Amino acid sequence: MRLPFVTSLTNEERSARIAARRKASAFWRGVHRGASLHMAMILLLILALACAAATVAESRFTAEIARHYIYRSPLFLGWLGLLCLNLFCVTLDRWPWQRKHLPFVITHYGIITLLVGAAIGSRFGYEAFLSLEKGAPPEGRVALNQNIVLLRGLHTGDSYEIAFPTETRLPDEAHPRLVAIPEAPPEAGLVLKIDAYAASLAMVEDLAASDAGGPGLLLRFRSRMMGQEVPLALLQNDDAWRxxxxxxxxxxxxxxxxxxxxxxxKPLLRLLKDGPVFRYRLLKEGSVQKEGILLPGSPLPLGWADWQATLEGDLAHASVEKRLSPTAATSPDAPSAIRATLLADGKAVSDPTWVPSGTFQSFPNPLPSVDPGRPLRIGFGLQTKPLPFAVELISFDVPRDPGTASPSDFVSTLRFYDLRGGTQRATAHMNYPATYPPGFWRSALGLNYKFSQANWDPENLDHTTLQVLHDPGWPLKWIGSILIVIGIALLFYSRPPANLK
Amino acid sequence: MKRFLLLLLCLPGLLHAAPLRFDALSQIAIQDQGRKKPLTTFAREATLQLTGRTSVVLPEEGRTLSATDFVLTLWLAPKGWDEKPVLLVDYLPLRTALGLPADRKRFSYAELAGNAALQTLLSDGGRMRATNPAGGADGGTRLQKAASDVAARLRLFAAIVEGSSFTIVPMPSSSSYDAWSVLPDLPRFYSRETCLEVLLPFRDFVDAWKAGKQASLDDAAGRLAKALRSLNPATYPAPSRLTLESLYLRVHPWRWAWIGYAAAALAFLLTARCLPTAGYRLGWACALAGFACQVFGFVCRIVIAGRPPVTNMYESIIWVSFAVVLFALILEAIYRSRVFLAAGTPLAVAALMAVDFQPLVFDASIQPLTPVLRNNFWLAIHVMTITLSYGAFALAMALGHVALFRSLRGKLAAKHDTITLYVYRALQIGVLLLAAGTILGGVWANYSWGRFWDWDPKETWALITLLGYLAILHGRFAGWWGDFGLAVGSVLGFLSVVMAWYGVNFVLGKGLHSYGFGIGGTRWAVLYAVAEVAFVALVLRRRAAATSSRT
Structure with a gap:
């Protein structure tokens, strides 16, 4: 039986043709050179090394660092492109194919198809998150995993999105990020200076001078093992704070x-003002463990795990104020934030203000030409993207293993609203995503949206987070995968191994 | 002499306290951690969790308690046990952080429960706990993990002493509530007569246990089991299920498997020169016997757990050792070369012994799975394919060692040595299965996590392993190395399997495969890697020396 793509030329004719085209055509010379096995080896080994380095980077730092510097770096993607090119040349190199070449060709085209599918998926598709609350109106936007600064145009009020990657090269006071205010007259030199980013921001207590208040002091507790830092203020004359x-x-x-x-x-730390210094005494079950003088700035190990207390400072007349400040604690109540200051002609015209993720903050508008009552609105948060439909959470259920509190599944029942007013119900549970719009071909061609269960909040069982995937590269990934597995199986088992008989 | 006298003095005591057997308790089911299991299984798991051993040694009292006896003692006669050093704190930095003596590993409940440093550590860990159902949460520091392990021991100890662990009373069939309750709650759900039907045999059981009467104990336990089952037979596990699980626990088929494989390995190695045919047959028989034990073990575990046996490190090591022997048997049946089984069985023995003797690192208990893994189809086809490929690579590695030993002894043919063909055959199986398994993982991830590929460390290391083995195979065609290089590659390539399999979960500890994360054993893994590299370096050096002396 003659197989498709298989030449009827004899070995000699085929060799002669290959030799002839090598001589005659620069293209074919390029193809044969590009099909170098040495190059393939170098590509493979460097790819493996780069991936290994990336996983170490992810373990030592974060997944975002690994992504930014390796997996999504142009060099890495270019390397994959080069691999594709090499694989393509390798198959052309053997053209016209004989029967024995088919497994080889299938495998290598499988890899190319898979990589092309991945490229299409990342170029035309996206991954996003959708947080839904029961009883809330249908949601038509999803959040991408990318932070942006959102500015409102001074005149039109239009939104301007500026990418603010937080994985790498974060701004600090020495290297602030400057963003021109859109629609502002150039001569005004109106610029937003972003000079800090906090992974989590929370209300923390601090000591403030206050004429009405009595003596106060501020301690800072640190635990290296916990990666935690907690400020704690004491006021001598206030029973609630003493x-x-x-x-x-x-x-x-x-x-x-x-x-x-x-x-x-319980363990007790007592502090006593003795002239200019503070004395401390550590007690446990009523007996004294340790005592001495607490010097400002030098940490005191407390014997409570590895917590240490440091005296940050004291004031003769103090009150406690709570303010937003970066913290090492990771909790859902502590959002990420940027600190922004408005500059006009290089001079600050606003106080430095923290803009927590998901919020807008108002800055005073210094331009007399623009409606002065209208403040400048600056937002920070995840970039969002509109869906061509809307989703509502009907119910969220967390069935448990019998007799325990451990979840056995997470089930979000959703209602989809299309633009023509039609609705459709679907459920997303672990391993079984909801897909919309429905239909076999849409699903096969990757033209739908897949909603997989991603996150939940044990404290709020009316809330769910879904991962949204739109991946037009899906069919090529499928086809490529199948070709690879079939190709390898044929390569290994359709004939005895070369040179090893 | 002193010891002998001591032994003599202890002898009457030992003879008197012939340990009770509690097999009859295996027909009593307990609902524990989302699963209904024999009471004896619970006792074994609880004892292991509390003490790190499956029996409790009390050196000062000169006695050893079986797991069931220990748990019953805590439950029914707990007086003074909060002062006995039975609870394990095995992580040295935790002992230091808690201000406990470094030279002891076991401490009493009273010592640990009142430890303020432990409470601080736990409350800090609690605040940082993440809530991602698909995994992806960082497990916290090792210290926190160790502290929460100790806290779990304290909770379990208290729950056993209070009796709240013993949820052995099924709800009435009319109840929609599926959590079983404890004996003192019986009157809340059942009539006085029904309560007495359960409580009377229970009283008899306690009396028999205290009096050390085996026959009465068996009889009372049997009646108690029957009475509890009759409360709601529909939700009670079938007697055959309970018998199977207790049989699985008692027989411990994995131990018999490695004994069989060890016998096979010895038969193959010792009879290579003398009695080769008889030795070969004996080796086959022993290997098949060991294999049958493993098959029996898997059947038990699959029936008990209702899922494929590849869901934690313990199961996957056993499965990989099974795969090694499976592929060795298949290839041996084809090539009849003796080397497949001779190389594969010692590896299976080492793997099975490691899990058998390290019960704390490799948790043998059967637990309900994290929701994302509750899909037998994908578990079976993705995880089993990947782990089968690890088995094939392990076999290739073992065969690679054979080739390198041959090379050391100057016996490796420069070209077309049959051992190279064997290594190549094992590598083929591995590459095909790893490629298929990795891709299947992508397809599963597309459904469960909502994406095909996202450079999760486990995915990436599967890819790195695949790329490594592809390089090993392609390098031969490129002329970078020959048969000898293939053998070296099969040995060094396995280090990437170790990384993908163990390293990602136990060393890197990041990514979405977090349900498989664990701690411990790093020293052994590093030792293994260093030993392999050193061995290969030695072989290369000898080879270079031999080549230069020839020229």
């Missing part, structure tokens, strides 16, 4: 005398 609980595990107290009765079995 004695503080440290996460309910220990107590910190400002006392007038160390002889004051101890009313707790």
């Amino acid at each position: 004695k503080r609980s440290f996460f309910g595990l220990a107590t910190v107290e400002w006392v007038a005398s160390f002889d004051a009765p101890v009313d707790t079995d």
Whole structure:
């Protein structure tokens, strides 16, 4: 039987033809050179090394660093392109193909198809997140995994999105990021200076001078093992702030005398103002563990895991104020944020202001030509993208293993609204995503959207987060995958191994 | 002499306290961690978790308690046990952080429960806990993990002593609530008569246990099991299921498997010169016997758990050792060369012994899976394919060692040595299965995580391994190396398998495959890698010396 793509030429005729085209055509010479096995080896080995380095980078730092510097770097993608080219040349190199070449060709075209599918997927498709709340109106936008600064145009009020990658090269005071305010007259020199980024921002307490207040001090607790830092303020004359609980595990107290009765079995840190210095005494179950002088700035190991306390400072007249500040704690209540200042002609015309993720902050508008009552609105957060339909969460269920609180599944029941007012119900649970719009061909061709269960909030069971995937490269990935597996199987088992018989 | 006298003094005590057997308790089911299992399984798992051993040694009292006896003692006669050093704190930095003596590994409940540093550590860990159902959360520091392990031990200890662990009472069939309850709650759900039907045999059981009467104990346990089952037979596990699980636990087929493989390995190695035919047959028989034990073990585990046995490190090591022997048997049946089984069985023995003797690192208990893994179809085709490929690569590695040893002894033919063909055959199986398994993983991820490929470390290391082996195969065609290079490649290539398999979960500890993360064993893995590299370096050096002396 004659197979498709298989030549009827004899071995000699085929060799002669290959030799002839090598001589006659620069293109074919290029193809034969590009099909070098040495080059393929170098491509393979460097690709493997780069991937290994990336996984180490991910383990040491973050997945974003690995992505930015390796997986999505032009060099890495170019390398994959080069691999594709090499694979293509390798198959052309053997043209016209004989029967024995088919497994080889199938495998190598499979890899090319897979890589092309991946390229199409990343160019024309996207991955995003969709957070839904039961009872909330249908959502028509998804959040991409990319931070942006959002500026409103001064005149039109239009939105301007500026990419703000937070994986790498974050701005700091020495290297601020400057963003021109859109629609502002160039001569005004109106610029937004972003000089800090915080992975998490929370209300923390701080000591502020206050004439009405009594003496106050600020301690900072640090734990290297936890990667945590907690400021704690004490006010000598205020009962609510004189004695503080440290996460309910220990107590910190400002006392007038160390002889004051101890009313707790938990570890206790007592501080006493003695002239210009603070004395401390550490107690556990009523007995003294350690005492001495607490010098400002030098950490005191407390013996509570690896927590250390440092005296940051004290004021004779103080009050406690809470303000937004970067923190090392990772909690859902602590969003990421940028710190921005508005500059006009290089001079600050606003206070530095933290803009937490998902919010807008108003900055005073310094331009008299523009409606002065209208503030400048600056937002920060994840970039969003519109869906061609809207999604509503009907219910979110977390069935549990019998007799335990551990979830056995996560089930989001969704309702989709198309633009013509039609609705459709679907459920997304683990391993079974919801797809919309429905239909076999849309699904086979990757022209639909897939909603996979991604995140949940144990504290709020009316809330779910879905991963949204739109991947037009999907069919090529499928075909490529199947070709690779069939090709390798044929390569290995359709004939005895060369040189090893 | 002193020891002998001591032994003599202890002898009457030992004779008197002939340990009770608790097999009859295996027909009593307990609902524990989302699964209904025999009470004896619970006792074994609880004892292992609390003490790090499957029995409790009390050196000061000169006695050893079986797991079931220990758990029953904590439950029914706990007085004084909060002062006995039975709870394991095996991580040295944790002992240091908690201010505990470094030279002891086991501590009493009273010592640990009152430790303020432990409470601080735990509350900090709790605040940082992430909530991603698909995985992806960082497991926290090793110290926190160790601290939360100790906290789990304290909770379990308290729950056993209070009796709240013993959820052995099924709900009435009229109840929609599926959590079983404890004996003191019986009157809330059942009539007085029904309660007595359960509580009377329970009283008899306790009396028999305290009096050390085996026959009465068996009888009472049997009646108790029957009474509990009759409360709601529909939700109670079938007697055959409970018997199978207790049989699985008692027989411990994995141990018999490695004994069979060890016998096979010895038969192949010792009879290479004398009695080769008889030795070969004996080797085959032993290997098949070991293989049958493994098949039996897998059947038990699949029936008990209701899923393919490849869901944690313990299961995957056993599965990979199974794959090694499976491919060795197939290739041996084709080539009749003796070398496949001779090389494969020692590897299977090493792997099975490692999991058998390190029960704390490799958790043998059967637990419900994280929701993302609850799909038998994908578990079977993705995970089993990938781990089968690890088995094929392991066999290739073992055969590679044979080739390198031959080379050391100057016996490796420069070209067309049959061992090269064998290595190549094993590599082929591995490459095909790894390529298929990795791609299948992408297809599964497309459904479960909503993307085909995202450079997750586990995915990436599967790819790196594949690329490495492809380079090993292509390098031969490119003329970069020959048969000898293929053998070296099969040995060094396996290091990337170790990284993809163990390293990603236990060393890198990042990414979405977080349900497989664990700690421990790093020293052994590094030692293995260093030993392999050193061995290859030695062989290369000898080879270079031999070549230069020839020229």
